[in-house]
Amino acid sequence: MIYTITLNPSVDYIVQLDNLKTGLVNTVDEETKMAGGKGVNVSRVLNRLGHQSIALGFVGGFTGQFIEKSLNDEGLTTKFIHVEGDTRINIKLKNGEETEINGLSPTISEENVDKLFEQLSQTVPGDVVVLAGSVPKSINQSIYSLILNSLPQGVQAIVDTKGKALEETVKAKPFLVKPNHHELGDLFGVEITTVEDAVTYGKKVQAMGVENVIVSMAGNGAVILTKEAVFQGNVPVGHVKNSVGAGDSVVAGFLSAYIETGNLKEAFQTGIAAGSASAFSTGFCTDEEVQSLRKQIAVKPYDDGGGQKE
Numbered sequence: 001m002i003y004t005i006t007l008n009p010s011v012d013y014i015v016q017l018d019n020l021k022t023g024l025v026n027t028v029d030e031e032t033k034m035a036g037g038k039g040v041n042v043s044r045v046l047n048r049l050g051h052q053s054i055a056l057g058f059v060g061g062f063t064g065q066f067i068e069k070s071l072n073d074e075g076l077t078t079k080f081i082h083v084e085g086d087t088r089i090n091i092k093l094k095n096g097e098e099t100e101i102n103g104l105s106p107t108i109s110e111e112n113v114d115k116l117f118e119q120l121s122q123t124v125p126g127d128v129v130v131l132a133g134s135v136p137k138s139i140n141q142s143i144y145s146l147i148l149n150s151l152p153q154g155v156q157a158i159v160d161t162k163g164k165a166l167e168e169t170v171k172a173k174p175f176l177v178k179p180n181h182h183e184l185g186d187l188f189g190v191e192i193t194t195v196e197d198a199v200t201y202g203k204k205v206q207a208m209g210v211e212n213v214i215v216s217m218a219g220n221g222a223v224i225l226t227k228e229a230v231f232q233g234n235v236p237v238g239h240v241k242n243s244v245g246a247g248d249s250v251v252a253g254f255l256s257a258y259i260e261t262g263n264l265k266e267a268f269q270t271g272i273a274a275g276s277a278s279a280f281s282t283g284f285c286t287d288e289e290v291q292s293l294r295k296q297i298a299v300k301p302y303d304d305g306g307g308q309k310e
Contacts, residue, residue, distance in 0.1 A: 002046060002255065003123065004130045005116075005147070006039030006057035007139060008105050010090040011066055012244070020095040035067040036090060038132035038160055041245040041284070043076050045252035045274060049287050051259065054079055056119055058136075060106045061086030081115045083108055098243065105136040113139060117150060125154025128259075130251065131169070132160040141165055148172035160251050162186065173209035178251055180216045198223050199230055199302060212264065216250055216275065224268040229301060231265055233272045236296035238280040249285055250275035269299045 016030040043055040055076055059067050060083040067087060071078050085106030093099040123129065129151060131144050140146065145168040148157050156175040159166070162183040169177065170187075184201050185192040192198055198215040202225045205213050213225045221234045253274025258267035273294040277285030280293075 001123075002051065002053035002128045002130065002259075003120070004039035004043045004046075004053050004055050004057075004132065006037035006055065006133055007108070007143070008088070008134045008136045009035065009037030009040055009057055009059060009064075009067055010088045010103065011063045012036035012090050012092060014092045014094070014244075016094045018095060020093070033066070035070040036244075037067075038248050039130060040067070040071065041248035042130050042132055042160075042252045042255075043071070044074065045245070045249045045278070045284055046256055047074065047076055048284060049252065049256040049274070049290065051256050052077065053130075056080065056116065058083045058106070058108050058112055058116075059087045060084060063087040063089060079119065081112050081119075083112050092244065105138070107138045108136050109138075113143070117147070120147060120151065123152055123155045125152060127155045128158065128255065129155060130158045130160070130255070132248065132251065134161065134163075135165045142168045144169040145172035148174055158251060158255065160247065170205055170208045170210055173211070176212040176214065176254075177205065177210050178214040178216065178247070178254075179205075180218070180247060181220075184215055192217075195220060195223060195232060195302070196304065199225065199304075202230075214250065214254065214268065214271065216247060222250070222268070222272055222275075223302060224264065226264050231268060231299050232302045233268060233297055233299045235272065236276050236293045238276060238293070240279045241282055242279060245284055246275045246279040249278035253285075253290060265299055269294055269297050272297050272299075 012034050014032040015028040017028045043053045046053050055078045059080040064087040083106050088103035088105050091101040141164045144165050158176045159169045159174045160178045181192040202213040202215050216222045223232050250271040254267045254271030257270035273290045274285050277289040277293050
């Protein structure tokens with residue numbers, strides 16, 4: 001079974017208006033309300049690619065009810081823990097450029113956290129746990145590493161987060177982490193602008209105990225560092241329409257293919273295809289779109305420029 005954990009889900013309120021006038025009343029041209037959160041998005045894309053998962057995390061209030069109903073209507077299985085207060089609302093304002101205003105998270109009690117650990121104690125060898133997104137301020141920022149250390153042996157963990165949570169997670173030696181180049185740079189206090197930089201610092205993450213590292217680099221494609229090799233993949237040709245959920249789609253695409261084939265290289269290729277397909281659409285990718293774009297992606301051994309391939 002695949003479990004996704006979203007500690008800090010949201011209702012994403014996406015509004016489009018052509019001419020924003022600050023200090024005055026504005027009327028939106030288009031609007032969308034949808035359940036959001038990185039783990040939620042991973043479950044959503046996995047479902048589209050033919051794999052069931054159970055979405056875990058914390059929800060509360062009328063916004064939490066909206067999230068549960070929306071995901072259930074999409075055919076997803078959820079086992080959220082209900083908390084006091086309302087799940088946050090994140091505003092994504094599009095008017096030529098995209099501005100995000102993230103709402104405040106509800107307080108998560110120790111009792112709530114204990115219930116999550118109780119749920120995860122039911123996992124068995126062969127299960128996969130995906131931990132994705134930010135950690136609410138009311139929760140110990142080391143919770144991801146605490147979760148990883150509590151999982152039964154044989155349960156694989158994939159983590160997509162940033163900042164302090166990523167720093168703590170690396171120490172717990174997960175199966176895979178997927179930072180983008182900004183998040184990887186923040187981890188080491190550097191700016192990563194090239195594939196070479198991504199490989200250099202990805203290896204530092206591996207040296208800390210992480211088995212596999214995917215670094216996504218927007219238009220420069222992505223790299224994956226495994227135990228045996230380093231591979232580089234390009235992004236297919238297309239027009240970016242949507243930034244929401246592209247990174248989450250990489251995780252879901254990778255996981256769906258890895259479950260089917262057990263091949264890290266093929267899973268990496270599918271992950272890039274899924275991330276690109278979501279970026280090229282106004283919503284999330286479909287399996288047909290992923291398979292189509294996959295043909296445009298070449299995954300090859302990384303060459304350091306000196307003729308040395310890894």
